[in-house]
Amino acid sequence: MSNKKNKVIEAATKLFAEKGFENTSMANICLEANVSKGLVYHHFKSKESILIEIFTNVTDKMIEMNAKSKSSQEPKLQLVQLIETIFYQLECDKTFFQLNLNIMFQPTTRQILKEQIEKRASILLNSVKNIFDQISLEKSTLLSYVFIAEIDGISLNYLTVFDEYPLDMIKQELINKYIHF
Template structure:
């Protein structure tokens, strides 16, 4: 990928996360990225195509970090690794999570990305359920929904509600909770 295209994607991600998709114009993306409109339109058909590329890229990033868990270790170890990865991402890539939260809560972007959002959710659900299937097959579906909802709630509170959020304490509590699951 060219440096300019990457610069446009990084700038658009930041602006979409901070201002939202609707309030971010192509002109603002060009200005902040310090590139011409012609260059942007050379790489992207529209602001929507930028959004789709960012979302697709963030999905691949999420999958690489959380789906490709080391499945040669015992299932509770896989689950621990998954939870640690999520919290690592939360702490080290706030922009990534802020972008994703904004996308989910904006009706216009949610409708533009509906198929992509469903595909991502399905991939994440299946990867987490695969782990829970090994731990507690009869409860794996509800445990999967519960963990995913907890992670979403934690991300929301960490990024937008509380200033001094005890992220590490919450991670420890979550790890402890899921370590106690019995078959």
């Protein structure tokens, strides 16, 4: 991917996260990326295509990360590794997680990304369920939904509700919960 295209994607991600998709114009993206409209339209048909590319790229990274994290470790250790990875990403890439929240709460973006959101949700659920299958086949689907809901709730609180959110302590508490499960 070209450097200028990357600049457009980075600028759009930042603006979509901060202002929302609907409140971000192509002119805003060009200004933030310090590129011309012609360059943006050379790489992207529309603002929607930028959003789809951002979301697809991140989903591809999730798939890649999931493939790397699969191991022959005991399932509880796989859960710990997954929790560590999620919390690390949450701290390191706050803008992306804020973008995800904006996407989920805006009907327009949910509709634009419907297919990609469903694909990502399926990948995440299956990945978590594979771990819980090894722990408890009987309740693995339910446990997977609960685990994902916990992560979503933690992310929501960390990103939007509390200024002094004890993320490290919550991560440790979640690890303790699942290691002693």
